[in-house]
Amino acid sequence: MIATTRQLLARARSPHSRPLAIAVALFALAAVLPPLPLPGRSYTHMIVLDITQSMNTLDYELDGKPVDRLTYAKHSLGQALRSLPCGSSVGWGVFSEYRLLALMTPVEVCSNYHELLATLSNIDGQMSWAGASEVSKGLFSSIRALKDLDPKPSLIFVTDGHEAPPLHPKLRPSFDGEPGVVKGLIVGTGGPTLSPIPKFDPDGRPLGVWRADEVAQIDTATRGRAGSSGNSEAMVDESGNQMAQVQSAGTEHLSSLKSVHLRDLASQTGMSYHTLADAEGLASAMTDADFARTQSVPTRVGWLPALLGVLALAWAFRPDHLRRR
Numbered sequence: 456m457i458a459t460t461r462q463l464l465a466r467a468r469s470p471h472s473r474p475l476a477i478a479v480a481l482f483a484l485a486a487v488l489p490p491l492p493l494p495g496r497s498y499t500h501m502i503v504l505d506i507t508q509s510m511n512t513l514d515y516e517l518d519g520k521p522v523d524r525l526t527y528a529k530h531s532l533g534q535a536l537r538s539l540p541c542g543s544s545v546g547w548g549v550f551s552e553y554r555l556l557a558l559m560t561p562v563e564v565c566s567n568y569h570e571l572l573a574t575l576s577n578i579d580g581q582m583s584w585a586g587a588s589e590v591s592k593g594l595f596s597s598i599r600a601l602k603d604l605d606p607k608p609s610l611i612f613v614t615d616g617h618e619a620p621p622l623h624p625k626l627r628p629s630f631d632g633e634p635g636v637v638k639g640l641i642v643g644t645g646g647p648t649l650s651p652i653p654k655f656d657p658d659g660r661p662l663g664v665w666r667a668d669e670v671a672q673i674d675t676a677t678r679g680r681a682g683s684s685g686n687s688e689a690m691v692d693e694s695g696n697q698m699a700q701v702q703s704a705g706t707e708h709l710s711s712l713k714s715v716h717l718r719d720l721a722s723q724t725g726m727s728y729h730t731l732a733d734a735e736g737l738a739s740a741m742t743d744a745d746f747a748r749t750q751s752v753p754t755r756v757g758w759l760p761a762l763l764g765v766l767a768l769a770w771a772f773r774p775d776h777l778r779r780r
Contacts, residue, residue: 474771481764490541490755496747497542499561499606503597504528505614505644506549506580507588508665509710511653512615514646523653524644527731528613529575534734535741536572541565541755546608547574552585553592555600561608581659588619591628594720598630598637609746610639610726616713617645620671635725640740643730645712652710670708 504510506525515527522530536545544561559574594612601610622628651664714730721728729740 474767478764478767478771481760481767485759485761485764488760496540496744497544498539498742498746499544499608499748500611500741500746501546501548501557501561501597501601501608502532502611503548503550503555503593503613504578505588505590505593505612506551506578506583507617507619508580508583508586508654509588509615509617509619509652510644511580511655512645512650512710513653514648514650514711515644524615525578525580528642528644529578531731531734531737532613533572533575535738536564536568538738538742539564544608545571547571547578548597549578549582550590550593550597550612550614551583552587553589553596555593555597556582556584557600579659580655581657586619588617589628590614590616590618590716591622591720594641594724595628595630595632598632598639598724601637602632606748607637610637611642611741612639612726613642613644613731614717615645615710616643616717616720617710618713618716619707621674621707623674626674630720630723632724634723637724637726638746639724639726640743640746641717641721641726641728642737642740643712643714643717643728645710647711649706649709649711652708665708667705667708672705672707 504525510525510528511523513521513523515522515524517527517530539545541564543564545564546557546561547559548555548557550556558578559571562571564571593614597610597612601608654662654665654669656662712730714728718728720726727740727743727745729737731737
């Protein structure tokens with residue numbers, strides 16, 4: 456390598472080797488040229504992960520081994536971070552019950568890449584503070600939390616859509632905000648078929664799976680309220696009519712991706728919907744042009760003088776030049 460460098464320098468001193476000297480100078484410039492602030496696309500995302508118990512369901516695979524929904528979502532998000540250009544920002548949050556807990560406000564991706572991955576790796580189901588999973592309310596509360604931020608991030612809401620306790624079809628929470636005020640993406644996780652939900656103790660030790668008699672199979676409105684005599688007191692609607700009994704399928708202890716429900720929530724809130732199948736698809740959805748903003752971002756342009764240096768080398772060693780020498 457040293458001999459080759461000396462040979463290049465010796466040839467560069469020759470009056471017939473100006474292209475070679477130019478190539479050496481261009482390669483040196485490419486090596487030291489810092490990123491330059493240039494107009495470009497960037498993204499600012501607040502990514503909220505569902506950490507409720509249904510996200511422990513094993514219906515994905517990694518390296519040929521079954522993994523739960525939360526693990527696969529974290530893996531895919533870690534891969535998708537690489538697709539975000541420098542100047543983009545990402546923050547992490549978790550959802551349980553009906554509330555968002557922000558763990559990390561959006562920070563620049565390239566300069567905080569390892570910190571982002573470390574925070575993501577520490578997110579797990581043991582962080583959950585309640586057994587309920589009111590997905591609709593959790594999405595709506597996340598939108599309310601982000602709409603007044605400046606700059607306003609896009610919301611990436613990762614969930615399987617499994618509501619616990621189940622919703623009454625006539626008493627679904629409605630979105631009272633302005634659709635599209637927070638741009639975002641609902642990422643649906645899970646498989647299409649019902650699967651058992653693993654059960655864990657407070658310390659994370661496995662306790663088998665949830666049984667039908669351990670999980671609420673009917674929504675709270677249909678069950679009614681306990682009366683003074685000990686009998687169940689039926690609920691009524693706004694017109695004073697008794698709420699009709701909803702027949703339970705008895706499968707609330709099992710879980711699958713509730714894509715229809717999530718698409719409906721996306722329509723209500725003006726967000727997009729994406730089913731998580733692989734990291735590449737998730738990265739493409741997260742870098743959709745609808746979420747992009749144009750601003751000055753640090754851009755590496757060292758490839759340009761390097762390319763010119765290669766062309767100068769090719770000119771210096773062109774066959775007709777070598778024959779004349």
